[in-house]
Amino acid sequence: MPKVLIVDDALTDRVRVSGIASRWMDCTILEADNGKSAMEQIAAHLPDLVLTDLHMPEMDGLELVAAVKEDFPHIPVILMTGQGNEDVAALALRQGAASYVPKVRLADDLVSTLNQVHSAAKSEQSQSHLMHYLGEASATFQLPNDPMLIRACVNHLMNMLRCLPLGDETERLRVGIAVQEAVNNAYYHGNLEVTTAAGDDHARFNEVAMSRCYEEPYMQRRISVTARINREQAEFIIRHDGPGFDFGSVNGEDAGNGKRGRGMTLMESTMDEVRFSDDGTEVTMVRHAAHDECDVDEEE
Incomplete structure (x- = not known):
């Protein structure tokens, strides 16, 4: 409990x-x-x-x-x-x-x-310990619009992150949450084209999203998640198949809380680099190793 x-x-x-x-x-x-x-x-x-x-x-x-x-x-x-x-x-x-x-x-x-x-x-202890000895890895996922698979993908990338010295466990969690927010943007606002505004009903927001997972043209769209992780840095590239949108105006699930939105704030505050494609369908995020700090999460 x-x-x-x-x-x-x-x-x-x-x-x-x-x-x-x-x-x-x-x-x-x-x-x-x-x-x-x-x-x-x-x-x-x-x-x-x-x-x-x-x-x-x-x-x-x-x-x-x-x-x-x-x-x-x-x-x-x-x-x-x-x-x-x-x-x-x-x-x-x-x-x-x-x-x-x-x-x-x-x-x-x-x-x-x-x-x-x-x-x-939360993490499985034996797998977590193994990931500390990972030297370099890359992975690309072509995900359907399935929240459970999205969560599983992010959890997998978070385990891979254990090889990158970030200072402590909280920093690793923050990077994982930033990746989750970027994938959420691709899922909701990119592939499913669901938007929010101040005062929107969030139950209705989620209802529309779930409905569109089974409707054309949304159901055929995929989310591409590419990760390249080594002991120097982690790079994440998230791309969706929907029409592009203005990342700067996305409020995500944070309607009424500032023009940048909670998701954008999390991404930009956590990552060392955040770059958006001109067509509004792709974001690249980079986090560098913290060489001047001790990676205490090795003992977790």
Whole structure:
């Protein structure tokens, strides 16, 4: 049973977030009202995930992200942000947060984000250990519009990433989540041509996406995912068969939360290079090795 630590100085917000999080799996909920007490809870209980507010007394969300990354690098932190805090969210991602959710989107996005981050954090131990000894690998997948296969592909690439020194486990998770977001863009906005805008019904969004998986011309389209990974860098090229779109205007599943969108923020904050094709059908992302840091996830 996963343990989730919720950190927020407002009791009403902790209760609200606890209620939403309790619908995810059969998890144990821990609570703290600031970053300092959160660190004490983490040391005592070693939660699987940390959900933290941004503005708190004694130690705020950004300071907590940095502290967890320093002392407990294997524990992913999800930041909960207020409206208009895109720049702060991007800073938190650069400092090591695994992901973030706007507070106005908690009811719609929190459970899926918990699933995404927790799934990314889980790994089969023997395969994980083997991947640390991988010298170089490349792979190309031609994926149908199948969310389960997409998730399996991303998990496979995340295991391959263990050969790339990234500093710690959280960095590897962040790279995997950035790849997932890029593939999601290709799936939803590229092949299926589903769009969102502020106020859109997310249930309807997913209903349209699932329906189009079985309709022409969408059902014949494929997502090409190419990965080239060695001990110096990882390069990912994701291409879809749909009409091109303006990556800069894609909000993904983050309607109403900034013009760049959560997916774009995750990609650009995590990767060293993000390049888009002129026709809007392909993105190339590169992450370089962190040679000045110890790759502590070898012991995970």
